Amino acid sequence: MNSFMTKRRVGHSAADMFDLVADVKRYPEFVPLCERLVVREREEGEGTTILVAAMTVAYKVLRETFTTRVTLNRARHEILVEYLDGPFRKLENRWSFKPLGERASEVEFYIAYEFRSRTLGLVMGAVFEAAFRKFAEAFERRADQIYGTAG
Numbered sequence: 001m002n003s004f005m006t007k008r009r010v011g012h013s014a015a016d017m018f019d020l021v022a023d024v025k026r027y028p029e030f031v032p033l034c035e036r037l038v039v040r041e042r043e044e045g046e047g048t049t050i051l052v053a054a055m056t057v058a059y060k061v062l063r064e065t066f067t068t069r070v071t072l073n074r075a076r077h078e079i080l081v082e083y084l085d086g087p088f089r090k091l092e093n094r095w096s097f098k099p100l101g102e103r104a105s106e107v108e109f110y111i112a113y114e115f116r117s118r119t120l121g122l123v124m125g126a127v128f129e130a131a132f133r134k135f136a137e138a139f140e141r142r143a144d145q146i147y148g149t150a151g
Helices: 014-022 024-029 118-147
Strands: 002-010 034-044 048-059 062-073 078-085 088-099 105-115
Touching: 002 118, 014 078, 014 088, 014 105, 014 118, 024 034, 024 048, 034 062, 062 088, 062 118, 105 118
Parallel strands: none
Antiparallel strands: 002 105, 034 048, 048 062, 062 078, 078 088, 088 105
């Protein structure tokens, strides 16, 4: 299974970064490869919000849609993504946001995945790897646009 993890210190609060990542409907505006995202279900629980979302990723002529259950846990500063359906055999994804002061936090992004089709894995594997390396930067740039730059 392929995996990628990064931790970044950012000049935005953990709460602001949580809100930015939790706003999944906006992903097509700035997330690499994300062409479309539809929230199919939304359930408010005690301290958590659970979304069922379908994301379409596109690269050149290839398009794949997959469905996930996204658990937003504001109290724990954590977002967990569980794979439900699509082109993967396995997909695990989590975000965590550690407060480092009023205007700073550490954002951790982890993803592990395995394509169901070996051919699709060969074609999309390198593209996904490159995109994941840009994810953290894309979210940080988006935070700068929405909340302003630190300093």
